[in-house]
Every structure is written in structure tokens, then in C-alpha cells.
Amino acid sequence: MPPKILVVDDDRHTRILLDRLLARAAAVSLATDGAEARRLFAADDYNLVLMDQCLPDANGIELLREFRARRPRQVGILMTGFADVRDAVAAVREGLFDYLTKPFDDLEALEAVIGKALELDRAYREIDGLRARLTTCAGMPAVIGQSPAMERVLGQIRQVAGLDTTVLLEGESGTGKDIAAKLIHALSARADKPFLEVNCGGLPESLLESLLFGYEKGAFTGAGQANAGYFEKAHEGNLFLDEIADMSPKLQSSLLRVLQDHSFTRIGSTQPRKTDFRLICATNRPLLAEVKAGRFREDLYYRIAVVTVRMPPLRERQEDIVPLAMHFLEHYNAKFGKSCGPLTPAAVLALESCRWEGNVRELQHCIERAVALHAGGPIDRLHLFPAGEHVEQAAPAAAAALGYQDARAEFERDYLRRLLDGAGGNVSEAARVSGIPRQNLYVRMKRWGIVTEK
Secondary structure (H helix, E strand, O other): OOOEEEEEOOOHHHHHHHHHHHOOOOEEEEEOOHHHHHHHHHHOOOOEEEEEOEOOOOEHHHHHHHHHHHOOOOOEEEEEOHHHHHHHHHHHHHOOOEEEEOOOOOHHHHHHHHHHHHHHHHHHHHHHHHHHHHHHOOOOOOOOOOOHHHHHHHHHHHHHHOOOOOEEEEOOOOOOHHHHHHHHHHHOOOOOOOEEEEEHHHOOHHHHHHHHHEEOOOOOOOOOOOEEOHHHHOOOOEEEEEOHHHOOHHHHHHHHHHHHHOEEEOEOOOOEEEOOOEEEEEEOOOHHHHHHOOOOOHHHHHHHOOEEEEOOOHHHOHHHHHHHHHHHHHHHHHHHOOOEEEEOHHHHHHHHHEOOOOHHHHHHHHHHHHHHHOOOEEEOHHHHOOOOOOOOEOOHHHHHOOOHHHHHHHHHHHHHHHHHHHOOOOHHHHHHHHOOOHHHHHHHHHHOOOOOOO
């Protein structure tokens, strides 16, 4: 379904312009005053409201506040004249997505801002949809993402979850392999049985061996009583071995025998025990390359890699960055008892421009830090990436894959930042050099978070 946009403006020419501009990809409703806007807003669910500041019977800012009080997630953009920019900036600090100055001198920039606003609305709705699914699917892990890359992964998981076969999850650190393993468990026929997970890279060989196999009383110093291992506790359930590539050669050999015979022996015992668990493994290194390098047993590799699922890095799923950020924002607001947000356009652009070498985990920590250190209100670029902190840009290949509007927005932001630096921070001098009217230049700089005070 195309997005629904409500345009509220008493100027006929503005209404016609926006209707023609947006009607190609959206369902547009038009209102000429506050009364008509209230009636339309009450009758439908709009993805975006474009509101004029000065209406015959209402103040645009106050009307948007009224709408947001009724629907807290409502995304709104204020349309204002240059004289009212200060009020618009204040409204943005209260949670308004952005503002536009009239007359519109750059229709491509106008479309870019509206596109970002609709992207934020999509993120809100994805989070709401996820919450609704989780309330009906108890125990189902939260999987955020509707990008083609994640759709492929989720399709593979749905296919393999019901099959009682081993699964190997490959992917960089922080891509969510543990979440994928839990989702496989939740969708499997063993969902009501145990799910146990072990990080093979975080334990010494002897401790990992005793944890997996269990031990009898007196098997070694400190073994004051018998203890069942994970092979035993995971019976009829799923066992998740994370960072399997770090397992020692000795334990690789032992694990292979367990998988072949479906039996094991506790340390300090001679009595074999039967077990029936489904094995899920994960690694942040290509396991076949480890086999070729002689660091991982080839026979064990083919035993555990019956089905291999590759978890994509975050830079390959750009569409999921904002929904993930919104999910973490809500989580840490609840955890810390705060009310931070929404993300400003500059913050959204900064998030999408970062390479995220640490993937989803790095994004999560970024949002956690921003919420922890921010008193409340909209989160701007500097809350996410404090002054002086380098934000690594997307790789050339990823940048080339950007849509025209996104690439143009990135160019404008970088150009304006260099322009202001070259003018020593003097907006008037930057306006003279660039040939852009000072007020217009200020509005553009504010849009990208380059200046926040007039």
C-alpha cells in the first residue's frame, strides 16, 4: 500500500505543488485549515503530516502537538516562512521530525526530507508490528529487519527449523548469530525442550570439556559431586555451540564421536550415556577456510555444515539500520526510565552513513550510550557521535548502491560542513562564498545537524 500523507496548507499553490509531487508514490489528502485537518486526521491513519505554520484558524505547531498527543508516533513536518524558523527549531527539539521553509526552492531536497520522514514512520510501524507478533508468540526472539538480505536469512531459517539436522551459522561478530540460533529453536519441534548455549571461544579446553560431558564425583580435584553436562541436559532439545572454530583439536574429535554415536561418557566414568540433541553451531570465521588451513577437522566440518546460513553484516542491510536503532532506542528508554527521541534527520543520515564494523552489536551500544548520556528529547547526530569522534563512511561499493536522493543528501552535508569550516564557522562568509542566501544556508546546515543555533 502506498503511504498516506496529509497536507495542511491554506495556500492553493502549495497544495497543488505538493499534491503533484507526492501523488506519484503516495495517497495524498489535502486540508485548507485546522478544522478540516482535524476531521481528516481523526478519520484515517497517516504515515506523514505536512503542516503549514500559519493557518486561518490554527497554529501549525500547536496542531501538530495535538495530533502527536493523540498518536505519539505520528511523524510530522512543519512548513514555515523564514521569519518563523526559531519556532520551528524549537518544535524539532520537542520531537517534530523536521521543518521546511517556504517557498520551496529545491524540490529534490524537499523529496529527500519527505523520504526520510516516511522511512522513520516505516521503522515505527515495524517495531509496533514486531511487538504485536511477540505478544502472540511467547519465547520468540526479536528479529528486526525487512531488508532483502534478512528476508533471505529468515526464509532459510523457516525452512530448516523444522528439520532435525545440524545448522552452521556463519557471519561476522555482532551480526546476530545467537538470535538466529534461538529463532531456529523457537520454530523447531523441540521448542518446548531445553535450549543450551556455550561459547567455545571463552573457555579453556578442560573447563569446556567438563561443561559439555559432565563429570562424576572425584573425577578431578574440586569435583565434590557428580554433575550432568550439556550433552546430557540438552537431551531432546537444541544445543548451540558458539565460536566452534575455537574448539581444540581434542574436543573436535570428541564432539565428532558424540554426533556419530549419539552417546557420550562423563569424565571419570566408563558408563556410556545416550543423548538426542539437535546441534546448532556458529563461527565468525569461514569454517571451510579453517579446514584448508588445518585448524579444523574436515570430517567434523561436513558433519555440522549440513545446512549453512550466512548472517549478513549490517552494511549489507542498510534498510534495517533505522528500525534497529528505533528498537534499541525504545529498549533503553524503558530500561533507563527515560524519554529520548525521536531521531533527527541528521541522526538518521549519520546512522546510515556509518560502516558499523561491529555490526548490530556496535549499533546497539551506540544507542545505549546516547540514551544513557542524554537528558531527554530528540537525539541528534552529536548525541550518537560526540564531537571529535570519527564516523567512518560507508564503503565505496555501498555508497554507489545508494539511491540518488541519499547520495545527493550525503554530498550536500559534506559540502556544507567543508564550506563552514573554510569560513571559520562564519555563516555570513559561507553564504557569500557559496552564493546561497544566508537564511537558506542556515536552514540547510540545521537540517544536517551542522549548526543548531542561529
